[in-house]
Structures are given as structure tokens and as C-alpha cells.
Amino acid sequence: MKQVAWNSIGLDFWRLGRDTAKPSSETLKWYTHDVNEQSNVLIIGGTTVDLIKVIEEIGARVTVVDFSSRVCSELQDYVSNDTKIINQDIVNDFKDWGETYDLICSDTLINRFDTNEAIQFEKNLYCILNSRGKMKSTVKIGMYPMDHELLEYARSNNISTDFWDEESKTIDYSMAKPILEKGILPHGNIKRENLLAWYGNRGKEKRFDENDLRLLFKSWSDIRIISDYDDRVKVEATK
Missing domain, CATH: 3.40.50.150 (Vaccinia Virus protein VP39)
Incomplete structure (x- = not known):
């Protein structure tokens, strides 16, 4: 993935x-x-x-x-x-x-x-x-700004935050796909559609x-x- x-x-x-x-x-x-x-x-x-x-x-x-x-x-x-x-x-x-x-x-x-x-x-x-x-x-x-953005959006809209595991400090972007469109942040001049594909397929990442x-x-x-x-x-x- x-x-x-x-x-x-x-x-x-x-x-x-x-x-x-x-x-x-x-x-x-x-x-x-x-x-x-x-x-x-x-x-x-x-x-x-x-x-x-x-x-x-x-x-x-x-x-x-x-x-x-x-x-x-x-x-x-x-x-x-x-x-x-x-x-x-x-x-x-x-x-x-x-x-x-x-x-x-x-x-x-x-x-x-x-x-x-x-x-x-x-x-x-x-x-x-x-x-x-x-x-x-x-x-x-620690966490990326994008992590915080997704969590804030999910919580403010009563959407599950199952994509974030607090105990292991791990985010699963593939589980956050339904809200990526709303919570995605710019990354320089990379096209938005490419960013969505990038985040949506990155899977699990631990925050150290x-x-x-x-x-x-x-x-x-x-x-x-x-x-x-x-x-x-x-x-x-x-x-």
C-alpha cells in the first residue's frame, strides 16, 4: 500500500x-x-x-x-x-x-x-x-499538523476517530479516507488529487x-x- x-x-x-x-x-x-x-x-x-x-x-x-x-x-x-x-x-x-x-x-x-x-x-x-x-x-x-487537522474535523463532526490509536500513537490514513477530502492540508504545490492519493494509501504511521x-x-x-x-x-x- x-x-x-x-x-x-x-x-x-x-x-x-x-x-x-x-x-x-x-x-x-x-x-x-x-x-x-x-x-x-x-x-x-x-x-x-x-x-x-x-x-x-x-x-x-x-x-x-x-x-x-x-x-x-x-x-x-x-x-x-x-x-x-x-x-x-x-x-x-x-x-x-x-x-x-x-x-x-x-x-x-x-x-x-x-x-x-x-x-x-x-x-x-x-x-x-x-x-x-x-x-x-x-x-x-510527535504528530503532524495533518494528524491534528483530521482529528479535529472528525471530533467536531461526530465522526469516528478510529484512525488514531492513542495508546500506540499510531495513525492509519487509510481508515481516514472518508474525511481526507475535508481535512487535507496543502503540501507546497503538489496537486490536491495527488495528495489525496498519497495520504489515502500511506497506511499506518507511528508518531515517535x-x-x-x-x-x-x-x-x-x-x-x-x-x-x-x-x-x-x-x-x-x-x-
Whole structure:
């Protein structure tokens, strides 16, 4: 289902979406700290074009993996021919690649997962990192404005809020489809019909706090969480 969501917008997320959805220049510096020409870097999520390009400029070996066939296809027009693009779901269709990485990056990706997906994501990353390799990711803390908008609309119109589970802090956008038309918020210049398809097929997403992230990477040798901007944090976990 989530592949369908991202196939509906592809790289429009990067080209037409909100600038606040992109990593800042300071965040890009954080990602690339200690990256050099000998580094083998995996970037999960092909919509983070700015991150891909700055790592390419350093001369590192870059691989990008994304489960959206549209994202992978469109990405070829924006990245170096030396960058390897893999159309695969690193969570649900993960296989032993027979390759390890010094650094794995993802940008606001963990908060797109439900609890089980996040756990499998952490396990798979651990398998393909070199000894003492690092995982870096920004994570949106708490609920999105869209989450609040949908809940407010549902409550004010006496509509079920079953799409939100308070105990697990998980929203299921597919269950909110009947009210998406009324509660959807703009996302840059992405077309409204594409936004509806994107949200309607995103399925379950957990809303994380810092304690959730520390628990997710508790078996790693080290985890550091620092403020990014607004309601995001930068997470650096060392194998």
C-alpha cells in the first residue's frame, strides 16, 4: 500500500513539496560529517535529492534504495550515473545484499513506519552496516499538523476517530479516507488529487518521541539525539 502512496507523487515531493520538508544546510553538514571519497554510503529514500547530491559531490560511493518504482525512475534524471539506484523495500522485501556500508542515511523516514516496520528497519540496517558503522536520520517528533487537522474535523463532526490509536500513537490514513477530502492540508504545490492519493494509501504511521527512538536503537553501541529544527531531531546510532 505504501508503495502506491509514493508512486502517486514520486519526486514531486521534492520538486513541488514544502521547503520545510527538506533537510536544511546545517542538517546536510551533519549528514556529511566524516564522509570522504572512501566512504560507502547508503541513502534510504530517493526523494532526499539534496542529500544525495551533496554526498556525490564529496566523491563517496553512493547507493540509493527506494520502494517506489516511480521515484527510482525519476531519480535517474537528477543524480550521477555513478550512483546506484535500487528499487526495493528495505523493510518488507529486504534480502542479504552481500554488501556493507560505512554510513546509512534517511531523512524523516522513520516516522513513516508503524511500530513493526520500524523494528524491522532497525534490524535490517544493523545487518548491512560495517563494524562501528553509523546510521543517521532526522525524525519528526510527535504528530503532524495533518494528524491534528483530521482529528479535529472528525471530533467536531461526530465522526469516528478510529484512525488514531492513542495508546500506540499510531495513525492509519487509510481508515481516514472518508474525511481526507475535508481535512487535507496543502503540501507546497503538489496537486490536491495527488495528495489525496498519497495520504489515502500511506497506511499506518507511528508518531515517535525521543524515548521511542532510544528504545528502537537500544541494542546499538551508542545513540545520540540532538535537536534539528522545529519539531525534528537528528538521530545518530553507532553499530
